[in-house]
Amino acid sequence: MPQSYPPEPGPSMPAGPARRRRRLTDEETGRRMLDTALAMVHRDGLTVGLDHLGFEDVIRDAGVSRAAVYRRWPYKDLFFGDLLRELAGGAAPASAPALETTREVLGSVLAARAGDLATPEGRHDVITELLRVTAVSDFEAVHGSAEWRTYLALQATFLSLSEGALRADVQAALARSEQRFVERVAHGWEAVATALGYRPRPGTGGGFPLIATLACAAMRGLVLMALPEPGLLDRRVPANPTGASAAADWSLLGLAAAGLAVTYLEPDPDVTWDDARLAALTGSGLTRARTEPGS
Known part of the structure; x- marks a missing residue:
């Protein structure tokens, strides 16, 4: 199941020990982004294509650094390609009754x-x-x-x-x-x-x-x-x-x-x-x- 993540501290947030968090690794950033996008698709459904998903919306909801995301996926099409792989890997052709x-x-x-x-x-x-x-x-x-x-x-x-x-x-x-x-x-x-x-x-x-x-x-x-x-x-x-x-x-x-x-x-x-x-x-x-x- 996709996880819910706390936002990464931004520039306007206190930087003291109580608020300081470690920087996410590239792998953790990627996992948060994909989990968040999967949650959006499961909530709203998938159209033919992924045009209904906003890349910036995924970044915001994932609570990750934009810079880290663009380091991992310089182009949003690369992210959506990985998301399609995730969807296809976990998809079921029909939903089973309980x-x-x-x-x-x-x-x-x-x-x-x-x-x-x-x-x-x-x-x-x-x-x-x-x-x-x-x-x-x-x-x-x-x-x-x-x-x-x-x-x-x-x-x-x-x-x-x-x-x-x-x-x-x-x-x-x-x-x-x-x-x-x-x-x-x-x-x-x-x-x-x-x-x-x-x-x-x-x-x-x-x-x-x-x-x-x-x-x-x-x-x-x-x-x-x-x-x-x-x-x-x-x-x-x-x-x-x-x-x-x-x-x-x-x-x-x-x-x-x-x-x-x-x-x-x-x-x-x-x-x-x-x-x-x-x-x-x-x-x-x-x-x-x-x-x-x-x-």
Whole structure:
């Protein structure tokens, strides 16, 4: 998290022992400037480019010496290049809902459907309901996320960069951020599917990383479409995409998630549903699963 720094003493401030501070190193000046600019972006969002950030405003808010800043970055474009690298390195392509919120959703579904876990048909209905319910909360969380909009703008800014070291650095950092996020989503799918006795379907070519990649793409596409058309957030389709025991009203993201589940997952024949497994699942197992958007 960006830190809050006390201002460096200026010429008009008392210079006595009580007010004297050591001079910041070049590295400390740079860290303060970048942290302050990151805080501004996270507060106000990122436009396509960084023109909305004033270099002098960053210097003022960072509480550092102008002379030290210009020694480190003789031109402000050099600073904004380093800021883009920082943003790309810490960016996430979408904002995850709070883990506690996800646990509450999962726990409420299990509490309402605990009796269904004893049969294959019941477990199918439970995982169907989890897909349907979590998709709604995930879609709303990501659509309202300032971090996601910053990531979208960052990608557009990257596309406008000229070929060179800065573009290559930002591209590599974005790729690493994307991979980290997909890995978290894959972990979420695996945790829930495994807890309910499902596995990747043999012959489909899709393990949990592929499922997560497709889930992220569906999430991002729908959130992007919903920016100019927010009605997509509330759109529901009466459907039964998984062949559950009953139809229900599905969000668009829920339909996409259900399609992935039907294509790539199947009940694991090696799982034995005995009393111990049922007790462990209804007691705590699934509610502790770490999940992310798209799960």
